[in-house]
Amino acid sequence: MLSVRDLEVSFKTFGGEVQAIRGVSFDLYKGETLAVVGESGCGKSVTANTIMGLIPQPPGRIRNGKVLFKNRDLTKLNKRALRDIQGVDISMIFQDPMTALNPTLKIGEQLIEGLRTHHKVSRTEAKRKAVEMLSLVGISNPEERLKQYPHQFSGGMRQRIVIAIALICEPELLIADEPTTALDVTIQAQILELFDEIQRKTGVGIILITHDLGVVAKIADRIAVMYAGKIIEIGNKREIFYNPQHPYTQGLLNSVPRLDLQEEELKPIEGTPPDLFAPPEGCPFAARCPFAMEVCDRVYPATTQLTSQHTVDCWLQDPRAQAVLS
Structure with a gap:
């Protein structure tokens, strides 16, 4: 590879x-x-x-x-x-999940940005994929979590979100x-x-x-x-x-x-x-x-x-x- x-x-x-x-x-x-x-x-x-x-x-x-x-x-x-x-x-997970996430944007926006940029999917399809990725990395109630900001998550959950962002484009x-x-x-x-x-x-x-x-x-x-x-x-x-x-x-x-x-x-x-x-x-x-x-x-x-x-x-x-x- x-x-x-x-x-x-x-x-x-x-x-x-x-x-x-x-x-x-x-x-x-x-x-x-x-x-x-x-x-x-x-x-x-x-x-x-x-x-x-x-x-x-x-x-x-x-x-x-x-x-x-x-x-x-x-x-x-x-x-x-x-x-x-x-x-x-090729995707990368950086060392510090708090600095890797934009504190002014909701998690959902940060998840679907790369997907919509590279794969040209609709916003509805991108949101469905984002919910699926949050579930994959073990974050409960993903639909509501998409509306939250990084500071509303613990360190471990932020790291999971960074992993989800890295994996969303497969x-x-x-x-x-x-x-x-x-x-x-x-x-x-x-x-x-x-x-x-x-x-x-x-x-x-x-x-x-x-x-x-x-x-x-x-x-x-x-x-x-x-x-x-x-x-x-x-x-x-x-x-x-x-x-x-x-x-x-x-x-x-x-x-x-x-x-x-x-x-x-x-x-x-x-x-x-x-x-x-x-x-x-x-x-x-x-x-x-x-x-x-x-x-x-x-x-x-x-x-x-x-x-x-x-x-x-x-x-x-x-x-x-x-x-x-x-």
Whole structure:
């Protein structure tokens, strides 16, 4: 469905050029959920916004790469062509549902706007579809709810409305940018179950951007681990959780509280991410890695194919590095 190849995105600032995305490649298949995880500032949201065509140019610049959706390179399309895809074939759920909704418009107006713009249906038909979508996302009494404003809904219900807006044109690809970050754990569980139910009913492919590994464990099929603008490891859920190969992935998992290990202490990852104004030539995690070798600072490692779905960028996979591990 989607193929991202060697994507590079930078932003010009007064302090220099920030190299936010530095050669990202991945694929997404129909009906699959791909989770993109990593700490703040690693490039997750920039990747999502680039796919959606929402990078302002300038100050942003797509320096290299392709975003192929149904064999069309989205990076080469003009604004008019992108608008025919945005919200129709590809939709996005943004981080904060309150700022994603217009506080001065009723929910009904915001739901039917995209539908009437892209599909040219009557207002009656659009309202019927809006009621249907609110029911799908679990909002009771949808006919009356259409007449209300965003401030009359709770945080969890606003998030459901944002999901309904994203799905009303029946997209093939849904990008969810940290959709559960501001919600309590009970509402989080409801939203994740909603994603699962919608995917079963519609077959939509989902890119889930998050830093919450608990969310990932719940619904992801495959996981891409990002660090300093690069995908450093990617694999299915079992491979990443039970057989992580990159030291950064291992550090992420070790820093998550576990209820089955009462006496274990959390192990934070020491240090800070590299400066993306002048990113390192070698592995960006080398300065924080307990297994770093001299070559790690100078040369970026080649991608190692561990299984059909599991790849990792790490010098520890080189046969010559076994002496370091032993």
